[in-house]
Amino acid sequence: MSTSVSKDSLVPIAARGLRVLLVDQKISSLLAVASVLKEFYDVKITNSASAALSMIRQGDDQFDLVMANTNVGKEMDISIFLNSILLKKDMPIICELILSFST
Numbered sequence: 638m639s640t641s642v643s644k645d646s647l648v649p650i651a652a653r654g655l656r657v658l659l660v661d662q663k664i665s666s667l668l669a670v671a672s673v674l675k676e677f678y679d680v681k682i683t684n685s686a687s688a689a690l691s692m693i694r695q696g697d698d699q700f701d702l703v704m705a706n707t708n709v710g711k712e713m714d715i716s717i718f719l720n721s722i723l724l725k726k727d728m729p730i731i732c733e734l735i736l737s738f739s740t
Contacts, residue, residue: 648677655679660689660705660718661733670704686713690721693728704731 657674659682661667667682674680681700683689693700703722707715715732722728 653677655701656699657681658683658689658692658700658703660684660686660703662706662708666706686718690718690725693722693725700728702729702731704733706733 654677656679659667659670659674659680661670662684664684667684671680671682681692683692689703689705693703705715705718719730719732722730
């Protein structure tokens, strides 16, 4: 007997439609993550930390959540980026930390 899970049951109804801003300097990563999330969320992407801050400043309630890679680029340190967001708005932020080890 097989049980299948509907994709609709994977995301709570209350969370559907959240406005998410994805920030990563790698376009391929942005597109991959956005393609998965856009099924349930309103997703905007940028590969620039300063562009992301500008987007956040444009509207008080434009985004419900920011998801960012900790390596947001050479233009800005992740701590400056996060502090700049939190100074503007008390907003949930999810940071992705990728560690690479050389052998």
